[in-house]
Amino acid sequence: QSVLTQPPSASGTPGQRVTISCSGSSSNIGSNYVYWYQQLPGTAPKVLIYRNNQRPSGVPDRFSGSKSGTSASLAISGLRSEDEADYYCVAWDDTLSGPVFGGGTKLTVL
Amino acid sequence: QVQLVQSGSELKKPGASVKVSCKASGYTFTTYPMNWVRQTPGQGLEWMGWINTNTRNPTYAQGFTGRFVFSLDTSVSTTYLEISSLKAEDTAVYFCARAPQLPGEFDYWGQGTLVTVSS
Numbered sequence: 001q002s003v004l005t006q007p008p009s010a011s012g013t014p015g016q017r018v019t020i021s022c023s024g025s026s027s028n029i030g031s032n033y034v035y036w037y038q039q040l041p042g043t044a045p046k047v048l049i050y051r052n053n054q055r056p057s058g059v060p061d062r063f064s065g066s067k068s069g070t071s072a073s074l075a076i077s078g079l080r081s082e083d084e085a086d087y088y089c090v091a092w093d094d095t096l097s098g099p100v101f102g103g104g105t106k107l108t109v110l
Numbered sequence: 111q112v113q114l115v116q117s118g119s120e121l122k123k124p125g126a127s128v129k130v131s132c133k134a135s136g137y138t139f140t141t142y143p144m145n146w147v148r149q150t151p152g153q154g155l156e157w158m159g160w161i162n163t164n165t166r167n168p169t170y171a172q173g174f175t176g177r178f179v180f181s182l183d184t185s186v187s188t189t190y191l192e193i194s195s196l197k198a199e200d201t202a203v204y205f206c207a208r209a210p211q212l213p214g215e216f217d218y219w220g221q222g223t224l225v226t227v228s229s
Contacts, residue, residue, distance in 0.1 A: 002154055035214055044205055044219035045155070051215070088155055090214045098171045099214030101155040 003028065004089050004102035011108040017077040020105045022089030024070050028100055032092040034072040036065055039086045039104075048087075049074060076107075084109045112136040114206050114220035121226045127194040130223045132206030139187035140164045142210040146180065146191050149222070150202040160209070161189060196227045 005023040012018040022034065034052050037045035047056055049065035052072070064075045072091075076083055089102040117131040132144065146158040159170040161180040168180040179192045193200055204223050207216040 033212065033215070035216075037216075044207075044222055045216070046219070047215075047217060051212075056217075092212070092214050096172060098159070099157045101157070103154045 002103035003093060003096070003100035004091065006087075006089060006102035006105045008103065009106045009108065011110055012076075012079045013110045014079055014081065016079045017075060018079055018107065020074045020076075020087050020089075020107070022072045022074070022102050024072075024091060024100075026070060027095040028070075028091040028093040029067065029072055030070040031094060034065065034067050035090040036063075036072075036074045037088045037090065039088065041085070045088060079109055081109050083107060112208070112218045114208065114218055116204075116206060116220035116223045119224040119226070121228065122196050123229055124196055124198060124227055126196050126227075127192060128196060128225055129190055129192045130204050130225065132189045132191075132220050134187045134189070134208070140184055142208050144180075144182070144189040145207045145209050145213075145216065147205045147207055147216075147219075148202045149205065150199075157214075158191075158204075160213070163189070193225070196225075198227050200225060201227045 036049040038048045039045040048063050052067045053065045062078045066073050086104045088104045090099050093100045113135045115133045120128050122128050140163045143160045143162050145160040148156045157171050158174045161168045177194050181190045206220040208218045209216050
């Protein structure tokens with residue numbers, strides 16, 4: 001069982017807006033930054049969002065992150081076929097003294 | 111450009127040991143710590159710990175003490191993960207990942223090394 005809770009799957013059609021949630025607790029999301037990673041099949045994860053809502057250079061502004069209390073969300077607008085991937089949220093956990101991952105959400109573009 | 115290149119897939123028998131390498135290039139190796147992350151179908155992604163590439167001091171996450179050892183060779187800018195007394199449940203893809211600013215803020219990852227433990 002992952003410390004952070006994500007829905008196992010999400011889907012949308014091209015052009016739609018999709019949101020993926022990540023639920024945690026006061027010891028992780030509630031008091032630390034949230035990160036979002038995208039993992040394409042057979043590749044390593046790649047950072048999409050860092051420090052709650054910041055995008056690294058090269059990440060399209062179709063991707064956005066937000067945080068409220070002990071939950072966070074990743075929104076993808078203008079959905080494209082190449083967005084089909086697994087998405088993971090990550091946050092430092094003060095109790096475990098390490099970063100903890102969500103279980104991952106498999107996004108399907110219909 | 112920054113690159114982390116890991117060693118190839120391994121097939122090991124239960125009880126054996128394996129050593130996975132992660133060679134860094136494109137930056138000063140001893141500037142940033144290196145993390146290890148495990149990915150299994152059942153448990154997803156798990157942080158295994160990190161090693162301070164300057165002091166060589168390792169930190170292991172809960173569940174990764176005893177049989178797991180991080181080490182490094184600064185002369186070849188390489189970090190190692192050694193797992194002893196392998197079990198079937200160690201079958202996973204192991205990633206090295208750099209976190210230069212904050213823990214969990216991984217900016218570069220190795221390509222992953224599949225370790226399969228099977229008799």
